[in-house]
Amino acid sequence: MKTKKPLPLLTVLVYLFVIAGTLVIAFPLYITFVTAFKTLDESARSFFSLPSGLYLGNFAAVVSDEYFRNYIANSIGVTAGAVGIIAVFIPMVSYAISRNMQRSRYYRFLYIYFILGVFVPFQVFMVPLTQMMTKFGLLSQVGLVLCYVAFGLCEGVFLYVGYLKSIPLEIEEAATIDGCNTVQTFFKIVYPISKPMTATVIILDTLWVWNDFLLPVLMLNRSPKNWTLPLYQYNFKSAHMFRYNLAFAAFLFSIVPMILLYAFLQRYIIEGLTAGAVKT
Template sequence: MNGKKEKQLRPSSILKYLFLISGCLVIAAPLYVTIITAFKTREESTVNFFSFPSQFYLGNFREIIEKQNYFRYLGNTVIITVCSLLLMALVIPSLSYALSRNLRRSKFYRFSYIYLVIGLFVPFQVVMIPLVKIASSLHMSNIWGLIVLNLVFALRDGVFLFVAYMDSVPRELEESAFIDGAGVVQTYIQIVFPLVKPMTATIMILNGLSVWNDFMLPLLLLNKSKNSWTLQLFQYNFKTTYSFDYNLAFASFLLSMLPVMVVYVFAQKYIIQGLTTGAVKG
């Protein structure tokens, strides 16, 4: 017993826990400031910015929801996120299936796969300016153009993960379906796609978080008109509209965080299932 206690109190263990506690504090501190500022009046924030509110003031949330077209921007964000995810769920698994089954016997499919994977190593800043010019020339500087671009950027890591995951699907099942007279499309829909649902859920959840919180692409494509703003652009423009009212801004941050946090809490098991299943089968 004494030996076990001595092992638990080793300096390396103490440093490890200190590092973890420090990381938790770094994450928790901004969240604490966001929450307390959202529930404080302007006068309370002026007196002491980091103090706990004397009462939970809901006027900031009421002002945002009632007066600032909040639901328009929320609707735009929901439309962009949902439509982007539906396209990803349709395109990425089917494209990955075609690549996975023809990768070793076709130079065209091999080149297509390498071309998509290379995109993982190209920073967004490199393609940012050409992207804006091409989108403008194709009249894609709108919500629907942003949805298409979300799909394009999701193809890189989505195809990379799915092709490896597709290799774990037993090909005997597909061969049995072909013998029974099923075509490629029918085999994919009825046999392959149900087997890759964990990875599909993982890709959709991770990309859903990314699309919901995305700021740069909406800033480049949607900042011309207020009617096209997402929640992130709405928050960004607090600086000019309200001379940056911290109470309203942080209340808006909290409102935009809540839906995605709720979805993440309920969908967390699918993320873990998809990643662990892929790791074991890979």
């Protein structure tokens, strides 16, 4: 009878690390969910226990805020505007770079320039950016969308260029022979083939823009009417106390759509990130 060999120490440590990481992620989600469905008295008695029932008064109080629908509309508008432009503009830029960087120093420099932007912390240019946008009168949702598009270029170009290099050039040559110009070749041939990467960029940037706090607090904090949901949650305070139950209910309105989006579309992220890993 064969005896089972004990797991190697490294394997045990890896499992412990994974379990610890899961708990670190799951515990704040647990607190958010249970607190959102508790009354104030229940939270005062035990902050970590399960609620006695599904109390929906916190959600009703959040929805009754006269500006709440405006906050949701602001978040949807900024996210849809930024991601929509990113989904079209960045593939076009990446296509031009990927097809010309081998024979043009300009495009190689442009690619390296975008890649270097990934390594520059936002805090380095936070103050100059705010001053510039103030001077141009763009401390608004329009200016915020432009900033998201500019910042999305760095990571987006890095992902797209690697993916586009895996697309055989023979497909584009065949389109050229059939009479397609460069624009037609891109939108009729290359862009549809790039669907996995496009879906990946859309999902990643949607999660980023929807949940971002730092840029909105710099550009939209002048008037509550311009707030997005993260700003609304940050400023969700009364004059004398922090209303945890209402705050966590507001958090759920923000995180649940993104959790569902990621749960249903995460396969596109894996497919898009691995599709250009090997050139065929």
